[in-house]
Amino acid sequence: MLLGVGMVQVVTRDGFDLDRHALSQLSLGPWGFVQIANFLVTGALVIAAARRLRGVPGAVWGPRLLAGFGAGMLVAGVFVADPAFGFPVGTPGGPGSISWHGVLHTAGFTVAMVSWTAAMIVLARGDRARAAVCVTALVIAAGVATVPVLGSFGLRALVVSGVQLAALALLCAKALRAPAPSC
Numbered sequence: 410m411l412l413g414v415g416m417v418q419v420v421t422r423d424g425f426d427l428d429r430h431a432l433s434q435l436s437l438g439p440w441g442f443v444q445i446a447n448f449l450v451t452g453a454l455v456i457a458a459a460r461r462l463r464g465v466p467g468a469v470w471g472p473r474l475l476a477g478f479g480a481g482m483l484v485a486g487v488f489v490a491d492p493a494f495g496f497p498v499g500t501p502g503g504p505g506s507i508s509w510h511g512v513l514h515t516a517g518f519t520v521a522m523v524s525w526t527a528a529m530i531v532l533a534r535g536d537r538a539r540a541a542v543c544v545t546a547l548v549i550a551a552g553v554a555t556v557p558v559l560g561s562f563g564l565r566a567l568v569v570s571g572v573q574l575a576a577l578a579l580l581c582a583k584a585l586r587a588p589a590p591s592c
Contacts, residue, residue: 448486481521
């Protein structure tokens with residue numbers, strides 16, 4: 410959902426350029442509520458997925474950390490990014506000033522990224538198939554995030570988000586084949 414809704418906005422929002430802007434900036438302007446809802450729904454779905462993964466054998470902290478990933482998405486949705494680099498249209502071309510809600514948005518993003526990374530490390534233990542998903546996702550995400558020739562920050566963040574959500578979907582698909590945890 411995050412990527413599909415985000416990509417529709419990337420091509421339809423005036424002045425948005427993935428080479429200069431992060432998806433978070435789509436939460437600004439008259440249609441900003443769409444991206445805010447996108448972050449909130451994605452965060453809630455990630456938390457629900459983490460709850461489902463609670464019963465995965467050998468995984469106590471992994472689901473908790475994935476819930477932290479979802480919580481970070483919720484924070485990033487509630488506290489919007491700051492206008493910068495000409496978006497929304499009419500914003501000056503530079504980086505702009507940082508507001509308190511921009512700081513909290515960045516904190517939510519940071520919590521989400523650190524939690525997802527830690528979850529992949531923790532979940533890589535104990536099961537070969539799960540380890541393959543987690544290690545592969547970590548290697549691809551790290552490569553995309555750290556190699557600047559792969560494009561702008563906005564594009565790299567979009568690809569990393571795709572890797573993160575694909576890894577979570579694969580982990581959930583494997584967990585769905587197992588009996589549900591008792592509450």
